[in-house]
Amino acid sequence: MAFLEISHLDKSFGANRVVKDFNLSVEQGEFVSLLGPSGCGKTTVLRMVAGFETPSSGNIAIDGRDVVNLRPNQRNIGMVFQAYALFPNLTVAQNVAFGLKVAGRAKAETAARVTEMLALIGLPDLADRYPFQLSGGQQQRVALARALAVQPHLLLLDEPLSALDAKIRASLRTEIREIQQRLGITTVFVTHDQEEALSMSDRIVVMNGGMADQIGTPFEIYNRPRTRFVAGFVGTLSRFEAVVKDPAKGAVSLGKQTITLDQQIDAAAGARVTLALRPEAAHLGRFNGCDVILPGKIAEVHFMGSVIRIKADVDGQLMSLDTFNRAETPPPRIGTEVEISLAARDFIVLSA
């Protein structure tokens, strides 16, 4: 049995069913992200695990123990909030010590643990500051230290980086992941930011309309999105309408060409399917290892620094391609006729 086992979880607020038959198993020491747009139910799932919401039905077990009927203060869960939620009347050290004091730990033990935690988050000199004297990033690190001080079974992070500016967000992202790996603490992370989810997680749960659309490693989620929603939400995709020719061989006709994908297609011959392609899978000009060449016309060019994002018109459908910037090759001009090469195996067939 997994360390955190969520089965058939359901939650309705009045007539509004926000979580629908949600299932998830998280192994000990794993970092799992719940990713989805706002209103997809990811925070509600997290709050039910924390005990702040009661499920309408379903089970939540932590380390083999059913916790649905336990109060939040009985679950031994560390939680970090988007709004930091540091106690404004307590200093940094007192904030970190709060959980230990509540648990009735000895003074010396508490003091040692606070020192250890402040060293862990790299803020050993700020023990006597009040929260209002800290920056957002510092406050969130203290909140993390406070949550970890009590050695919780499970760490829940509710969009902890959303209130921070971009640079701090990126550095804190790395820091949280490092600390999580060093302590080996099982972590559930809620975010609407796909970059955060992809870079931090062992596994990602992409949520849509209260359900888990796909659960997988960041690599799987990005490269093999199973649903149209996942494909659209995680990363950028070009979509093409194609007609199935031979489902068993994976042959489809795209525009005037027939392409053989390296997978069977779950549709009848003559049916229309949507193919998707990541921008980095398409290349300008002839490219080694590519078995499909499509003619196109440059429609848009976005210079983004290290990457140039190009949109090309292929048979009336727009295709995105990413190329790395190289000082000796200027970006193509709009309207130029080009050849676009790609590998048939990179096409993703979108089901739902």
Added chain:
Amino acid sequence: MIRIWSWGALIIGMIYFILPLVGMTEFSLSMRRGEYSFDAYAVVLSDSQFQATFSYSVIMALFTIVFGVLLVVPTAYWVRLRMPELRPYVEFITLLPLVIPAIVVVFGYIRLYNTSSWLPMTGTALGTNILLMFGYATLSLPYMYRAVDTGLRAVDVGTLTEAAQSLGASWVTILARIILPNVLAAVLSGAFLTFAIVMGEFTMAALLDRPAFGPYMQLLGANRAYEPSALAVIAFAITWACMGLIQLVTRFTKHTRAQT
């Protein structure tokens, strides 16, 4: 031109307010013929009745404050946290003491809790004291509730509560260690207002026949010349000291600077 008018209005207002005070203070200092002295104050302060009623009212005020805090802080907290839809109703109830005269309330008390009722609280001095404390708490409710509620508004009550809960804290711990300290300035300003109200309250204490400061002031006022003025100045000083303390407390609460 507008400036002159506003200064004029201000000066007239100040004269209207300050002149009677000056007159009263002057009169309270004129007990000895032909010169200013603190004789009236000396008489008042050495009066055993003054000491008894004053300390009675101080003790009643302290109990009222403790009771008020215990009643209002958890109520206001709970309404903010779990029942925000009840807020208008609770606010309306806390405002009632401003519209219902104290005399009505106290007659209600006497009718409900007299010696032949189901709960004869007026039968003993202790019972009557408790009843009076409830009365005082009712009178100070509009100020206390508003002060605490405003204090709570500045704090993210929901998230702080959840953070404390996830760290293992019980409701009592959350209220005592997180919520109360964060609204302390507000609670204290409510407490000082309560103190001022209790020290000057007449109706309830008189009708419940308790030896409070208010009825003593009235009694002295009816029988003496200079001493009531001295007493009035003392009462004013107490009220103003309370107001000053509110200011001080708000200024010196360390962590609340974050909210500015």
